[in-house]
Each structure stands twice: as C-alpha cells, then as structure tokens.
Amino acid sequence: MSTLELKIGEIIAEHRTKEGPLLPILHDVQHEFGCVDAEAEKIIAAGLNLSRAEVHGVVSFYHDFKPAADPRPVVQVCRAEACKARGIEAIIGDAEKAAGERVKIETVYCLGLCSAGPAARTGDDLHIRLDSQSITRLVEEA
Ligand code: FES
Known part of the structure; x- marks a missing residue:
C-alpha cells in the first residue's frame, strides 16, 4: 500500500x-x-x-479542488459584482503584472467582504479596499 x-x-x-x-x-x-x-x-x-x-x-x-499541485503562492482576487463596482477590474492588471509566473492569481466570486472591496485573500488573510499600489504590494509579498 x-x-x-x-x-x-x-x-x-x-x-x-x-x-x-x-x-x-x-x-x-x-x-x-x-x-x-x-x-x-x-x-x-x-x-x-x-x-x-x-x-x-x-x-x-468546485474550484477549490485542484487536479494537480501548484507550488506557487496564490492570491485570490474577488471579481464578483460588488468588487467590480468598486474597481477590481481597473487594478487586476497590476496584480497580474506583479505576479508574472511566480504567483498564481486566482479569480473567486465573493469573499464576503462586499462592502469593503475590492477584496482579496492570501492564505487565511483577507485584504480589503485594495487599490493599484496595495494589490501590487500584496502580490509581491505573497
Ligand atoms: S463581491 Fe467581492 S467580496 Fe463580495
């Protein structure tokens, strides 16, 4: 066995x-x-x-289950409606640029922080009111 x-x-x-x-x-x-x-x-x-x-x-x-292990750090970025209304689409490019191949940017649909978006999660940490600078820093520190 x-x-x-x-x-x-x-x-x-x-x-x-x-x-x-x-x-x-x-x-x-x-x-x-x-x-x-x-x-x-x-x-x-x-x-x-x-x-x-x-x-x-x-x-x-379920998106949480992966068919193969990915050793890269993951930043989950909410792209649901409330975060869209609060500007995630305008800053997601900054996150992707900072991520390159080193960090995986994963789209999720609602982290339960709708009134404080744009929101993201790294591990057990939640991040709110993200802007271009803070999401770039978040990805760089992942
Ligand atoms: S819509 Fe983004 S946290 Fe709910």
Whole structure:
C-alpha cells in the first residue's frame, strides 16, 4: 500500500461515519496534498463505494479542488459584482503584472467582504479596499 493510499485511508476513516463524507474528505485531501488528482479520486471512490465518475464530478465542480499541485503562492482576487463596482477590474492588471509566473492569481466570486472591496485573500488573510499600489504590494509579498 502506497503512502498516498495510507494517508487518504486515514482521512476516509476519519469522515466515513459522517453524513455526506465526500466533501470533508476532499477538503482534507486537498489540504494534505495540495490537489485531488486522479489517483486520489480513485482511492476515495473505492473507500466510499462510489464510482470514480461520482467523485470526479464533485472534484471538477468546485474550484477549490485542484487536479494537480501548484507550488506557487496564490492570491485570490474577488471579481464578483460588488468588487467590480468598486474597481477590481481597473487594478487586476497590476496584480497580474506583479505576479508574472511566480504567483498564481486566482479569480473567486465573493469573499464576503462586499462592502469593503475590492477584496482579496492570501492564505487565511483577507485584504480589503485594495487599490493599484496595495494589490501590487500584496502580490509581491505573497
Ligand atoms: S463581491 Fe467581492 S467580496 Fe463580495
């Protein structure tokens, strides 16, 4: 049994008795390995007695689950309506320019900070009222 199978087996065992265990398992696998790849999907499907298609359908539906690990730091930038109204589209280019290939700019749709946008998230940190300078600095420090 591989290390991947062992660790995912532990995660499945931790959540198996919960109602709707698939999402918590996927979140834990994503957190542990940085992705939910095809091999992980296969192990989870077998562990929950689901088809691989059922697991893949959930994985591919949610943007939080990645099919492959990406070691770059991530800056999540909200491009939903309230942040658009507050100017995210005018400064997203500055973030992308500062990011280059080193930082991944990920679009999300609402961080729950609508009245204080434009908003972004890095890890567990939330950033509000971003402008050209602050979003550039945020990306550079990611
Ligand atoms: S619309 Fe951007 S935080 Fe809600």
